[in-house]
Amino acid sequence: MKTLSLLKAVLTEDMNMFKYSAGKNASVKKKILLPVFLFLVVAYSIGYYAYMIGKPLHEIGLTYVMLSLFIFMVSIITIIEGIYKSQGILFECKDNDLLFSLPIKRSQILFVRIFKLILFQYIYNLMFLLPAFVIYIYFEHPSISFYIISFIMTILIPIIPTVISSILGYLVKLVSSKFKSKKIIQTILSSIIFMGIFFLSFNLNNFIEDIAGKASSINDMLTRIYYPVGAYTTLIDKFNIIVFIKLLLINIIPFILFILLGGKYYFKIISNSKESIVRKSKNKKEVYKKNGPIKALTMKELKRYFSSPVYMFNTIFGLLLILVLTVLLCIKGNSIIEMLLSNEKLSIDISMPVIYYILVLFSCLMTLITSSSISLEGKTINITKSLPISEKDILKSKIIYPYIIELPFVIISELIFFIVFKVNIIYILLIFSMSISTITLSSILGLVINLKYPKMNASNDTEVVKQSMSSMVAVFINMGIIIISVIGIFSLYDKLNIYLLLSTHVFIIILVTIILYYILMNKSIKEYRSINV
Template sequence: MKNNTILLLKLLLMNQFKINQLKDRSKKRVRIVLMGVVILLLSTMLIIYSYGIGYSLGMIGIAKVIPSYALTTVGIITLFFTVFKSNGILFGTTDYESLMSLPIKTSEIIASRFLHMYLMNTYFAFLVMAPLGFVYVIFEKPATSFAFIWIVGMFFSTLFPTTLATIIGGIIAFISSHFKYTNALSILLSFILVVGILLSSIGLGGMDESVMQTTQLSKLFEMLSKELHTIYPLSRLFEKAVVNKSWFSFVGFLAFSIAIYLLFIKILSLQYKKINTAILSFQAKSNYKIKKMKISGIRMALYKKELKRFFSSYAYVLNIGIGAVMALIMAISVFVLQPATLEKALEMTNLEPLLSKVIAFAFSMVLCMSCTTSVALSLEGKNLWILKSLPISTKTILDSKMLVNLTITLPVSIIFGTLMNVKFETDIITRTFFYVIPITYSFFIAVWGMFINIKLPNYEWTSETAVIKQGIASMLGMLLGPIFALIPLGAVLLLPSISYQLIQIATVILILILIMSLYRYIASSKI
């Protein structure tokens, strides 16, 4: 590998993890350490979860399905999230012009950017596959060659899906660049792809009940393997390599992944400049006509500016807005699917009465992943001085940013409440809380994110993707926010002796108190 590729990759990683700032004894160092602690906690949770899934498969006697399950899980999640990252890390980057002016080959720039995404995805693969491999050893007691196959497989598990996701991201970016509303079309195509991935992966849980109840575990293994191979065909080769000790399949798995990657680098290096030029170029109309100018109040003008800022950023909409989209899909799915279908999918009986009690909290958990305010302040970056120089109060500026978050979450909350009221025949209090709970959490996540971003701002970024996807404020906003809905949901499930309506009322009151406390702090804050 070329030295330039390694050097560029090193610079990307140092910029992402702020390694140089660890020497700084100011608040910057504290933020970096805090981010490391959060990543460590999330990694530990993922390891425990992966081990639990693998152990469950082993306990019911189908541990042989673990290789296919591991590779399919890593492949789907890598594909899902890398599509978001490719447009902002590899395509349409803010430092594109400065990079292309350097005496560096285009293929080296592409390789460094691609390897950056690949390493992040491979870290995730290790967290999933390492505990699953450990469980496989416990139940199947494979030969010593298993260790070599599994470890090498972990390194190559994300190569193909990362390549495929980058190709899809490049195609979306290139197609949309030829239309008038480039960013809007790019976002629309990406959301269509994401919904497709979500719907296709749902099939993994659609097992036939008669098969699940059979004592012939070989048939259950065959059925699960078939479903996994259908969803992710490459898992067939990996399963044969691990379970059947087929070195031919293992070499085929490695060769296919490497060949697709090398072919991708070769082809993209020929079209890279053309794609980025199309994405970063803008054409101005020559038939501009002066019309009546519209005047807005200060808060409304700032709100419109923030709303345009949100929808003008591919990474911003796709990564932050996905929570609202997933929540909407969840609401429509619950509304459309019959109770018997939901009971079969979730492997539960008498589900409808329980679902009406917890669905508002479950919906709010997903909705709270859309937290624009956790990064809205940081995204001002080096232009922050413009806002500070205006004769506008800090409260007005921050209000406009929180209004954008509400614009995304409130309509989805109202749609949810309406659909659930039509779906479930229940009492007036529960019907009311189908609206009250999501709307309350919509206000909460807006002020929660703003509070986090005031405490942990980052104005020294060179790529907005680093703020949106890898920033500590973004993580705390999107990951800790849903916990506030998870706690009462757990209380309803674990404390059946307590009225669920009492838990709902107490939760809304506590969240409203928290909202008012956070907003008072925000209103008195200085940027």
């Protein structure tokens, strides 16, 4: 009963990612319309790729390989997502002290938190798996057993990846707790693991380039790497009770062992972390400096940013990626471009500077810092609002601090590219202008979205950064801007002078930024005032 009560409390308070402000008189349909619409848009896009993969496989009778690829891909995504989600949900919840003081077994607390982690992962998994299942059904018209096995497999898929990612998150937390700057170390370790998994997955793309010709070998490889993939494809072809029992045991036994063993050890990490904070605060000598209001608020935002590993990790990956890709471009050049465009059938020869322009655009827009900054304040927002500082200055400080985080990565990457490829001054001015205006656009847009959909009652940073409506909406809108920009640049590339084309693109970004700034400083300020926690 204690487990059920705790589970109910956690899910009621923390799992409502669609809890956003839609107005007092908004209907239920209006409140759920945006999440459903975004889900369907993503599912449709993924379904299109599933169809493109499944069609050549169907012609040679190997459609099931498409399902193997999607299950393996979803498992990798779950591990990547779980590495830093687990650090927030398992170790950094605000209710740790309360739960530890209650007569509840530690294994029960761990179970509830792991269950929450898995349950939320189902939402992401379904966006990938449902379209794949629909495409398979379209091509193969399977029997009723396919639906039953696929339903069970959908439930089982996140379990092993979540256990693996939680162990990795535990190790990261364990190692980082030994260092003085544990938050920075935690972020660095997470980023190293993340980049390693990312590049391993990225290189897999070369192996599956000729999907139809290599289908059997791909499926054999995935089966050897990850047994549940092979078990699933075997079961949908012909049900085998032995294989089915193995599939259940391989997923359930590691989960149970992790709960039992983790309940004994992982709470020590939390205690060590708290002790190091206390020691640091006792030995710390406070030095007070007088700063202007905007500078003081900007420093406050930076301290909040660097105090949250999940916040840093979620935003810094795109910046690390552009730096790594820049170095790779300088070393391997055209081979990297061919790899990036290997799945695109382009009839035009895109130059290296234009490709790099798009990579920088992608990096700046997908570094979403401010889409969580309002929600992360939580109850402290009332303190900030009570200060003798104008709301405009508060919002301006939130626009400024992303520059301090992003510009060093972007400028260093661009300087490396400029030196190696010896581009002219016009291109240098254009890409610098695009970088600064895009960072500004992303910062202002993130604030507008976060003020529209605030989540002020989260129990940890992970819920705000990864599980809030504002974060999800910001990702989709920025991705839409990238897609529209890429389509426009590729479509007009051979019709307009390249500098005129890029200048027009920069001008449009600046124009949209000015419009959003006006909205932020007028309509969004009213929404900021209305937030009460």
